[in-house]
Amino acid sequence: MRTVDVVVPNYNYGRYLRTCVESILNQEEVQVRVLIIDNASTDDSAEIARSLAHDNRVELILRQENLGTHASFNQGVDWAQGDYFLLLFSDDFLVPGALKRAVDLMERNTSIAFCYGLDVAVEDDAPIPRIPAQPYPTPFELHEGRAFIERFCRMGVFQIPGSSVVVRTSIQKRVGHYRTDLPHSDDYEIWLRLALHGSVAEIGCVQAGIRSHANNRSKAFASRQIQHILHTAAAAESFFSHEGKNMVGSDAMRQLARRGIANRAYWSGISHLLRGDIEAFKLLRQAFRISPLKAFLPPVGYLLHRPDAGRRIRFLLSGWPEIFRRRFH
Incomplete structure (x- = not known):
């Protein structure tokens, strides 16, 4: 069974953290490890993280000082050792079967550096909506790495839900860390770097839920x-x-x-x-x-x-x- 290492950076999102981590632990037909990196939260995040760590698949780094998001991203890259790697923000979540769909696709085509899918939007503290069973076989579109980079250049934007991006760990290690001098577009830049090392698969299924709320920095x-x-x-x-x-x-x-x-x-x-x-x-x-x-x-x-x-x-x-x-x- 293939392994997926998932890093969950967190800061003051204790109210969402359990839903996020349980959505990972409940993924079927893949073996997961979870690393929660809490950046000195002032809410109940640390307490919730400790309760989640009763599952031996969950590891914790509970900082006493806020070192910023890049420190969490890059520590997660260093920690990863499974076949595949995912960075999942603690206010987001995976839908059932997401990791199996991603892994099955990337196992069938070893040229794929990373894949991503569709997302479902959730507003504020609304409950997770009922998500219909996704189609099987999994529909996808394959983009050669250079074509993927060219499409970004031509349009000047990516339309990719970041929490759905599953990366082949060996390629993530080769590409390295997120760049700390890009506070708001480090994901764009690293996706471009990843595409230098393989093709990119766009999955035609809902893979993640993206929560939008008042404290969401990206909003x-x-x-x-x-x-x-x-x-x-x-x-x-x-x-x-x-x-x-x-x-x-x-x-x-x-x-x-x-x-x-x-x-x-x-x-x-x-x-x-x-x-x-x-x-x-x-x-x-x-x-x-x-x-x-x-x-x-x-x-x-x-x-x-x-x-x-x-x-x-x-x-x-x-x-x-x-x-x-x-x-x-």
């Missing part, structure tokens, strides 16, 4: 789109300044990433403009700074290639009348 961060775009740009530049620079055609790929991020900033700016949000001007300035031509020639091709192109185009078309009404009345 607050996502509300500032300009910051998300700037940090995405930092991840791309870091990648192409280090491991990515050895790719064939790396200079062209870096330029593609810059254009993709500028295109994303442009259309995000237009979207914010239609909603009357002053953040629109920051986004548009960023787009024009990277690619001044966009001030005169909108990147329509980028919009048409987005998977949500239809919805976005309908929103853009419906928003212009309101712009003109506010402008001329």
